[in-house]
Amino acid sequence: xxxxxxxxxxxxxxxxxxxxxxxxxxxxxxxxxxxxxxxxxxxxxxxxxxxxxxxxxxxxxxxxxxxxxxxxxxxxxxxxxxxxxxxxxxxxxxxxxxxxxxxxxxxxxxxxxxxxxxxxxxxxxxxxxxxxxxxxxxxxxxxxxxxxxxxxxxxxxxxxxxxxxxxxxxxxxxxxxxxxxxxx
Numbered sequence: 129x130x131x132x133x134x135x136x137x138x139x140x141x142x143x144x145x146x147x148x149x150x151x152x153x154x155x156x157x158x159x160x161x162x163x164x165x166x167x168x169x170x171x172x173x174x175x176x177x178x179x180x181x182x183x184x185x186x187x188x189x190x191x192x193x194x195x196x197x198x199x200x201x202x203x204x205x206x207x208x209x210x211x212x213x214x215x216x217x218x219x220x221x222x223x224x225x226x227x228x229x230x231x232x233x234x235x236x237x238x239x240x241x242x243x244x245x246x247x248x249x250x251x252x253x254x255x256x257x258x259x260x261x262x263x264x265x266x267x268x269x270x271x272x273x274x275x276x277x278x279x280x281x282x283x284x285x286x287x288x289x290x291x292x293x294x295x296x297x298x299x300x301x302x303x304x305x306x307x308x309x310x311x312x
Contacts, residue, residue, distance in 0.1 A: 154283055161230055161280040164271045168243060169227025175220035183215040186253070196255035222246060230275060233285015238310040240276035244269045279312035287311040 133148040175181040187206025191199040205211050222242065229239030247269035254265055274280075281287030291301040291311050301307055 157275075157278045157280050158283045160271055161233065161236070161275050161283070161285070164243065164268065164275060165227045165230030165232075167227070167268070168223045169231060172220045172223025172225075172227055176224060181216060181220050182212075183219060184212045187212065187215070191253050191255065194255045196252055198252050202253055219246070230272075230281075233281035233283070233287050234290070235310050236281025236285060236287050237276045237279070237308075237312050240272045240280075244272035244276070247272060276312075281312050 131151045133150055135146065136149050137144060137146045139145075184206050187202045189206075190196075191202035196202065205215070223246070226239045226243045226246070229235050230243065247265050251263070251265035251269060254263070256263060279287075282291070291299060291307070293300040295303050301311065
């Protein structure tokens with residue numbers, strides 16, 4: 129087995145962070161991708177198969193009961209019939225498709241963005257800071273962001289093949305560089 133360290137360096141707003149990443153880390157990045165993908169897929173599939181998922185009660189009651197700082201927004205969403213209808217489809221099917229995208233490494237960054245967005249909403253809706261500001265919803269959001277940042281779809285995922293798809297002598301990613309924000 130061949131392993132080595134890779135130096136990472138990033139500058140943001142004039143501050144530079146630097147560190148070394150062991151090449152064995154690729155397996156842990158893959159494990160994070162598969163874990164969060166499977167968790168989301170299973171959660172969404174359970175909701176879809178039950179056929180009884182409804183967000184209305186949660187939106188109207190849970191955030192005010194737990195003291196969420198955005199409780200009013202959740203209540204307004206819960207009192208808007210068309211929005212509740214949208215959420216009743218978007219949450220279960222969104223979890224299924226985000227999970228599948230992340231598991232198979234297809235449009236991984238796109239899927240991870242929406243997964244992180246959903247986890248942010250769950251974090252705000254499930255507000256509980258009795259043990260601090262960090263909870264499972266927040267941790268899952270960070271896992272999704274890590275999956276996106278590491279381009280985890282390129283690790284035994286289909287994004288690595290999609291990026292190299294030949295279009296007129298150029299790879300897809302060379303021809304359409306903006307696709308880097310969706311793939312990887």
